[in-house]
Amino acid sequence: MKNLPLLFCGIFFAMALSWTGLILASQIQFGNLQPTTSTLVNAEGELIAGTTYQVEGPDGKRIDVRGDHAPGEPLYPQEPVGLAQQGKQIYIEMGCMYCHSQQVRRKGFGSDYERGWGARQTVPRDYILQDRVLLGTMRTGPDLMNVGDRGISANDDWHHLHLYNPQITSPGSNMPPFAFLYVVKPINGEPAENALNIGPDSPYYPGEGMQIVPTARAEALVAYLRSLNLRYGLPEAPIIEE
Amino acid sequence: MSSALASFYTTVTGRTSDEPQTLSRIDASVRGSALFFLVSGLLWLMAGTLLAIMTSWKLHSPDFLADWEFLTFGRVRSAHLNAMAFGWATNAIFAVGIWLMARLSKVPVRHGGLLFIAGIFWNIGITVGIGGILFGDMTSVEWLEMPPYVAPLLAFSYVLIGLWGVLTFRYRRTEHVYVSQWYLLGAFFWFPWLYLIAQTMILWVPARGTVQSITNWWFAHNFLGLWLTPVGLGAAYYFIPKVLGKPIHSYYLSVLGFWTLALFYNWAGVHHLIGGPIPVWLITAGIVGSVMMVIPVIVTAINHHFTVVGSFRAVWASPTLRFVVFGAMSYTLVSLIGSTMALRDVNEVTHFTHFTVGHAHHGVYAFFTMIMFGSIYFMMPRLLMREWPSATLIRVHFWTCAIGIGLMIFALHIGGWLQGLAMNATNEEGNVVHANWVEIVAITKPWLVARSVSGILLTVGHFAFFLNFFWMLWGGRRVLYQEGPTLLTPENQEGGARA
Numbered sequence: 001m002k003n004l005p006l007l008f009c010g011i012f013f014a015m016a017l018s019w020t021g022l023i024l025a026s027q028i029q030f031g032n033l034q035p036t037t038s039t040l041v042n043a044e045g046e047l048i049a050g051t052t053y054q055v056e057g058p059d060g061k062r063i064d065v066r067g068d069h070a071p072g073e074p075l076y077p078q079e080p081v082g083l084a085q086q087g088k089q090i091y092i093e094m095g096c097m098y099c100h101s102q103q104v105r106r107k108g109f110g111s112d113y114e115r116g117w118g119a120r121q122t123v124p125r126d127y128i129l130q131d132r133v134l135l136g137t138m139r140t141g142p143d144l145m146n147v148g149d150r151g152i153s154a155n156d157d158w159h160h161l162h163l164y165n166p167q168i169t170s171p172g173s174n175m176p177p178f179a180f181l182y183v184v185k186p187i188n189g190e191p192a193e194n195a196l197n198i199g200p201d202s203p204y205y206p207g208e209g210m211q212i213v214p215t216a217r218a219e220a221l222v223a224y225l226r227s228l229n230l231r232y233g234l235p236e237a238p239i240i241e242e
Numbered sequence: 243m244s245s246a247l248a249s250f251y252t253t254v255t256g257r258t259s260d261e262p263q264t265l266s267r268i269d270a271s272v273r274g275s276a277l278f279f280l281v282s283g284l285l286w287l288m289a290g291t292l293l294a295i296m297t298s299w300k301l302h303s304p305d306f307l308a309d310w311e312f313l314t315f316g317r318v319r320s321a322h323l324n325a326m327a328f329g330w331a332t333n334a335i336f337a338v339g340i341w342l343m344a345r346l347s348k349v350p351v352r353h354g355g356l357l358f359i360a361g362i363f364w365n366i367g368i369t370v371g372i373g374g375i376l377f378g379d380m381t382s383v384e385w386l387e388m389p390p391y392v393a394p395l396l397a398f399s400y401v402l403i404g405l406w407g408v409l410t411f412r413y414r415r416t417e418h419v420y421v422s423q424w425y426l427l428g429a430f431f432w433f434p435w436l437y438l439i440a441q442t443m444i445l446w447v448p449a450r451g452t453v454q455s456i457t458n459w460w461f462a463h464n465f466l467g468l469w470l471t472p473v474g475l476g477a478a479y480y481f482i483p484k485v486l487g488k489p490i491h492s493y494y495l496s497v498l499g500f501w502t503l504a505l506f507y508n509w510a511g512v513h514h515l516i517g518g519p520i521p522v523w524l525i526t527a528g529i530v531g532s533v534m535m536v537i538p539v540i541v542t543a544i545n546h547h548f549t550v551v552g553s554f555r556a557v558w559a560s561p562t563l564r565f566v567v568f569g570a571m572s573y574t575l576v577s578l579i580g581s582t583m584a585l586r587d588v589n590e591v592t593h594f595t596h597f598t599v600g601h602a603h604h605g606v607y608a609f610f611t612m613i614m615f616g617s618i619y620f621m622m623p624r625l626l627m628r629e630w631p632s633a634t635l636i637r638v639h640f641w642t643c644a645i646g647i648g649l650m651i652f653a654l655h656i657g658g659w660l661q662g663l664a665m666n667a668t669n670e671e672g673n674v675v676h677a678n679w680v681e682i683v684a685i686t687k688p689w690l691v692a693r694s695v696s697g698i699l700l701t702v703g704h705f706a707f708f709l710n711f712f713w714m715l716w717g718g719r720r721v722l723y724q725e726g727p728t729l730l731t732p733e734n735q736e737g738g739a740r741a
Contacts, residue, residue: 004411007424008427008431010504011428012431014504014508018460018509022456022512022524023453023456027449029521030453031449092380092381093379094316095314095317096316096382098315098382099315105518109517110517110593114672114674115674124451124452124519132382132383132448132454133451135519137593138599139665140683172683174301174683174687175304176304177305178314179308179309180309180310
């Protein structure tokens, strides 16, 4: 093997093969997915389970036909708008993704479902409207795919306290505090409407006559977190009912 | 330009029959640029180490340095990764890779000045990029955190440097092509494609949905597999026979090892998305690629370790081989663990945990970085025509790094495994055992503290290396007048070690 062109061809095709097989093939298979209604209908307008239904073909064989959008139903996924979209930028620049994933594995593989991280697994279609996909590969903290719609975290105030210092809501957490996204300022007359609710017996109490107020960035980040939800089903991944 | 390229190496006067003279001419031809890359790499190593300690500390003591936005965990962690991957590792590759390629091709590198200028721009790009990460322009795309505005500068300077490696091979003056040259050539070709495709499909013209994630892991895993690994293996293939003065175990196996690596490593990256929102056939393809990696790994292991067998005294006496053989042994181990981690049943536990972080350091540090340390111990005396000033500092470097990285891998593997079990555990009613997440954090904390301790050991080792390196560079009295190589066990010189 001492011929440069030949060596180069081998080196080139080894990589070209994997690029074709993994990336180009993915792009062809699901690079053009579109939003859809949670359930699909057949030609008669009846709801079907899954993405396809069967009809009898001309030669008597059963063939699969793709269902249509249910008329009048909203299309999913939906694009985060306004403040939530701005908040995603804060999420990105702070590197939240390095401890929090945004993907729910199927029921039976890991305990994502049992943890209440989502009532169904996530599928490629859930991510098609995101210009930056933040799947994440680390769970130093919990998954956030559904955090805006889940238990105690379905609440703006909880998120603000948690971001200001995670020890307030989750003692023992190793998440860093984001106190720099908040300002401590004197109360002029009435406390601000969005001031954090931290009482005098808390070690994080800002002092008499003082209040802790979220900056615009903190408000945006919380709006983004609250926008994350898996409330909707998709034809290929319906909500698991119990 | 084309005539300049054509006359690139026309004035080579060294005769191949006169090897020592040719080699010293070649060493002299890369001296300036190689030293620049080594100094830059070493400074990045120190910066990356500082960032690493901060990152590690924050993970068990989250209030540490928490008031400064630019030092928040997500940013220092990413700055650390980029300082190490693009600053330290890539500068080391530029130095060691170009020098090795020139030596093996038996031609001096011409126009080293251009290489030097490209190197300056590369390092400016990294500096701006890491500044961007710390001050709010991070992309949150794994292994591509640097803001997109530095990518053109990085790509352009890389192309110049990579081209030098390829051209050096093109104008080689040898009949035989050695296995290290294939690895280096492969790396110099693969890296720019990986980088440009990933930049384009994720940041410039983002692909739709999770096609981005597949591209991301194709890039990130191949950064290790097709950039760091081939250079690490190529260096091991050079230094083990070179220092021991005996041929590599099997030429045939080295051919097999190279081509199976080129074919299978490419596909392995998808194993980072097992269970994720992508079609299952892609995941299966990734698992197959990962498991097939056992072939090149075993083949390379046979070739490296069988060459070493019987010469352990010489390995122990030579600073170069102590590090290189440590790295080669780590490569075997880390790769076999990696193939195992790609199996669905194992991945169900290790995915999303510190186990993966430990595995990444096993590869990038215990394998790649240790081999680069060894290579630099061989290169520097030949570039500067003087010896390493302190054998004690080399010993400190070796022991702190060997023990430090061993401790880190152990702590993160155990801690990560326990973390994975705790995250998945359900009781008989089908409810999770650790519903309160903080319980899982508590399980990992002692192991995260152990990792910080291992980081302190590595820091000590890096300081020892740093001190020895600059002491040598600036040349104290002792450095200039020492005769014979600096060995770690001088009483064993009959072992045949040459460095």
